[in-house]
Amino acid sequence: MYIIFHSVAQSAPPFALDSQTVIQAVAGLISVAVLAAALAFLLYKPVRNMLHKRTEKIHSQLTLAEQEMARAMELRQKYEQKLGNVDREREDILTEARKQAAESGKRLIGEAKTEAEAIKDRAAKSIEMEWERANVEMRSTIIEVSSVMAEKLVTVSVADDTHDKLFDEAISDLEAMKWRD
Amino acid sequence: MDISIGIHGAINIGRVTVYITDTLVSTWILMGVLIAFAIVVRIKIRKFNEVPTGFQNVVEALVELFDNYLRNTVGNRLMFLGNWFFTLFVFILLSNIGGVIPGFRPPTADWSMTIALAVVTFALIQIIGVKFQGMQYIRGLFRPMFLFFPINLIGELARPVSISFRLFGNMLAGLIIMSLIYSVAPIFARFVIPAALHAYFDIFSGVLQAYIFVTLSMSFVADAAKLEDT
Numbered sequence: 001m002y003i004i005f006h007s008v009a010q011s012a013p014p015f016a017l018d019s020q021t022v023i024q025a026v027a028g029l030i031s032v033a034v035l036a037a038a039l040a041f042l043l044y045k046p047v048r049n050m051l052h053k054r055t056e057k058i059h060s061q062l063t064l065a066e067q068e069m070a071r072a073m074e075l076r077q078k079y080e081q082k083l084g085n086v087d088r089e090r091e092d093i094l095t096e097a098r099k100q101a102a103e104s105g106k107r108l109i110g111e112a113k114t115e116a117e118a119i120k121d122r123a124a125k126s127i128e129m130e131w132e133r134a135n136v137e138m139r140s141t142i143i144e145v146s147s148v149m150a151e152k153l154v155t156v157s158v159a160d161d162t163h164d165k166l167f168d169e170a171i172s173d174l175e176a177m178k179w180r181d
Numbered sequence: 182m183d184i185s186i187g188i189h190g191a192i193n194i195g196r197v198t199v200y201i202t203d204t205l206v207s208t209w210i211l212m213g214v215l216i217a218f219a220i221v222v223r224i225k226i227r228k229f230n231e232v233p234t235g236f237q238n239v240v241e242a243l244v245e246l247f248d249n250y251l252r253n254t255v256g257n258r259l260m261f262l263g264n265w266f267f268t269l270f271v272f273i274l275l276s277n278i279g280g281v282i283p284g285f286r287p288p289t290a291d292w293s294m295t296i297a298l299a300v301v302t303f304a305l306i307q308i309i310g311v312k313f314q315g316m317q318y319i320r321g322l323f324r325p326m327f328l329f330f331p332i333n334l335i336g337e338l339a340r341p342v343s344i345s346f347r348l349f350g351n352m353l354a355g356l357i358i359m360s361l362i363y364s365v366a367p368i369f370a371r372f373v374i375p376a377a378l379h380a381y382f383d384i385f386s387g388v389l390q391a392y393i394f395v396t397l398s399m400s401f402v403a404d405a406a407k408l409e410d411t
Binding site: 020031038 | 288
C-alpha cells in the first residue's frame with residue numbers, strides 16, 4: 001500500500017453517483033468522526049461533566065437548605081409555643097412564690113411566738129426569785145431592827161436576871177423561826 | 182457561473198484515488214476551527230467559576246441548550262448520543278453559515294457529505310432499533326407480511342436519503358442563486374443585494390436546515406428506540 005499526493009486541475013459536479021462520491025463520502029465521514037471524537041474529548045464531555053457536577057452541588061445545597069429551613073421552622077414553632085405559654089408559666093411561678101412566702105411567714109411567726117413565750121417564762125421566774133430574795137432580806141432587816149429596839153428597851157427597864165431570861169427566850173424564838181424558814 | 186466542486190489534488194491510497202476537493206478542504210478548515218475552539222475551552226475549563234461570565238457563559242449555554250434540546254427530543258435514555266448530535270449540529274451549522282465567507286464552499290452543498298452524515302443516522306436508527314427493541318425491530322421490517330419487506334426497506338433507506346437531499350438541495354440552491362446574483366449584479370450593487378440574500382440563504386436557511394437535519398435524525402433514532410418516556 002502506498003500514498004501519493006499529486007495535483008489535479010479539474011472539478012467535479014456537486015452531485016454524482018459514482019465511486020468518487022462514495023470515496024468522498026467515506027473521507028467526509030472519517031473527518032466528521034475525528035471531529036466528533038475531538039469535540040467529545042475536548043469540549044462536550046468536560047463541559048457536560050462540569051455542568052453535571054455543579055447541578056449536583058446545587059441540588060445538594062438546596063436539599064441542605066431545605067432541611068435547615070425545616071429545622072428552623074420547627075424551632076420557630078417551638079419558641080412561639082413557648083412564648084404563648086409564658087403568661088401561664090408566670091402565673092404558676094407567682095402562685096408558687098406566694099404559697100412559699102405564706103408558709104415562710106407562718107413558720108417565722110410560730111418561731112417568734114415560741115421565743116416570746118420562753119422569754120416571758122424566763123422573766124416570770126426571775127421576778128419570783130427576786131421577790132423571794134427581797135422577802136428574805138426584808139425579814140432579816142426587820143429582825144435586826146426589832147432586836148436593836150428590843151435591846152434598847154430591855155436595857156432601860158428590865159433587871160439583869162430578867163434581861164437574861166428574856167434574851168434567852170428571844171434567842172430561842174429566833175432560832176425556832178429560823179429553823180421554820 | 183460555476184457551481185462545480187474544485188479539485189485541488191489527489192491522494193492515491195493503494196488503488197483508490199481520493200480527490201482533495203473544496204468540500205474536504207472546507208471540512209478540514211471547519212475541523213481546525215472547531216478543534217481549536219475546543220482546545221481553548223479545554224484549557225480554560227480549569228479556571229471556570231461557579232457563576233459563569235463571558236466566554237464561560239457562551240460555552241455553558243451552547244452545551245446546556247443543546248443538552249436540553251436533545252433531552253426534549255430523544256429522552257434521557259438516548260443522552261449518550263449527545264456528543265454525536267452535538268458535533269453534527271455544530272458542523273452543519275458552521276458549514277451552512279460559512280457560506281457568507283467569500284471563497285468558502287459549504288461542505289453541505291456537496292451530496293457526498295450530506296449522504297455521509299445521513300448514513301450515520303441510518304446506522305444509528307438500525308443499531309438503536311435492535312438494541313432497544315431486539316428482534317421485534319427486525320420483525321417490523323416484515324410487517325404486515327413478508328412480501329412488504331422490500332417496501333419497508335425502501336422506507337428505511339428513504340429516510341436518510343430524504344434528509345440528505347433536503348440539506349444538500351437547500352444549500353446548493355442557495356449557492357446557485359448567490360452565484361447567479363453575483364454573475365448578473367452590476368459591480369456597484371454587489372455589496373448590498375447579496376448581503377441581504379446571504380443573510381437569508383446562508384444564515385437563516387443555514388440555521389434552519391441544520392436544525393431540521395439534526396431534529397429529524399434525533400426523531401428517527403428516538404422512534405427506532407420506541408421511546409415514550411420522553
